[in-house]
Amino acid sequence: MHGLEDQTRWSGNTGSMSVQPRHRAIVSAARISPGMRVLDVATGRGEVAVMAALLGAEVHATDISEALLAAAATNARVAGVRVTTSRCDMRELTDLAGRFDRVLGCAALHHLDPEGSRVAVRSAMSILEPGGLALFVEPVENVAWFDFLKHLVPGPNGRPSSLRRKAWSVWAERRDDRWMSDAELLTLWPRARIVGRVGLLQRIKRTPLIEDIDAWLLTHGLGRFAQASVVEYQP
Numbered sequence: 669m670h671g672l673e674d675q676t677r678w679s680g681n682t683g684s685m686s687v688q689p690r691h692r693a694i695v696s697a698a699r700i701s702p703g704m705r706v707l708d709v710a711t712g713r714g715e716v717a718v719m720a721a722l723l724g725a726e727v728h729a730t731d732i733s734e735a736l737l738a739a740a741a742t743n744a745r746v747a748g749v750r751v752t753t754s755r756c757d758m759r760e761l762t763d764l765a766g767r768f769d770r771v772l773g774c775a776a777l778h779h780l781d782p783e784g785s786r787v788a789v790r791s792a793m794s795i796l797e798p799g800g801l802a803l804f805v806e807p808v809e810n811v812a813w814f815d816f817l818k819h820l821v822p823g824p825n826g827r828p829s830s831l832r833r834k835a836w837s838v839w840a841e842r843r844d845d846r847w848m849s850d851a852e853l854l855t856l857w858p859r860a861r862i863v864g865r866v867g868l869l870q871r872i873k874r875t876p877l878i879e880d881i882d883a884w885l886l887t888h889g890l891g892r893f894a895q896a897s898v899v900e901y902q903p
């Protein structure tokens with residue numbers, strides 16, 4: 669897994685925002701109201717930070733990558749909202765000044781190993797205001813057969829087909845993220861619960877119709893097939 673010194677590997681992901689279902693899911697589950705102090709950790713291009721700021725929150729965004737922080741600041745400016753930024757490892761949030769009503773981490777923890785994820789959640793809890801909440805949404809591995817099928821086909825970021833055994837193991841060795849499970853997310857802190865889901869079908873294609881079908885599936889007991897779960901941690 670990679671630390672602050674590895675920030676250069678993220679520099680390619682800069683650019684304008686691309687709001688994804690996971691961004692919407694975490695912002696809606698966070699119940700943000702105007703004036704709240706919100707921290708978005710591992711902000712990337714700043715989608716969550718900007719959405720929170722548009723809801724009237726006072727937002728600070730952190731990331732390991734200066735290049736992505738610059739992209740997030742630009743995206744906030746373009747959106748006409750104020751988001752302050754600083755470089756910070758999500759495991760060392762206590763270095764930040766002040767406390768927050770919400771700490772949000774979107775697709776963040778799966779870049780850390782299991783112990784690192786635990787440290788990051790503990791770090792988030794330590795900077796909450798009384799009554800504050802931390803929320804994380806992560807790609808999860810609840811649907812192993814789906815991933816098995818998907819990996820037969822080459823994917824983004826140079827992912828080869830899993831049928832090409834040698835190329836697959838080189839790729840798997842180099843990747844610095846991993847699939848987490850809901851079960852793991854729920855063990856990272858004693859008071860944890862699932863408060864939102866992102867549907868499975870959106871992994872294939874994202875259209876309003878697919879989102880509606882996903883929403884129906886999720887509300888009819890098929891939540892365990894979610895692509896991602898929003899987990900809320902309470903102090």
Ligand SMILES: C[S@@+](CC[C@H](N)C(=O)[O-])C[C@H]1O[C@@H](n2cnc3c(N)ncnc32)[C@H](O)[C@@H]1O
Pocket residue numbers: 670671672678691709710711712713714715716730731732733736756757758759773774775776779
């Ligand atoms: C998959 S991107 C998610 C970005 C954004 N939150 C989103 O949902 O689109 C992962 C982000 O984690 C950041 N990151 C990776 N390791 C980190 C660490 N230890 N501390 C802080 N940020 C980290 C990367 O720079 C990158 O911006």
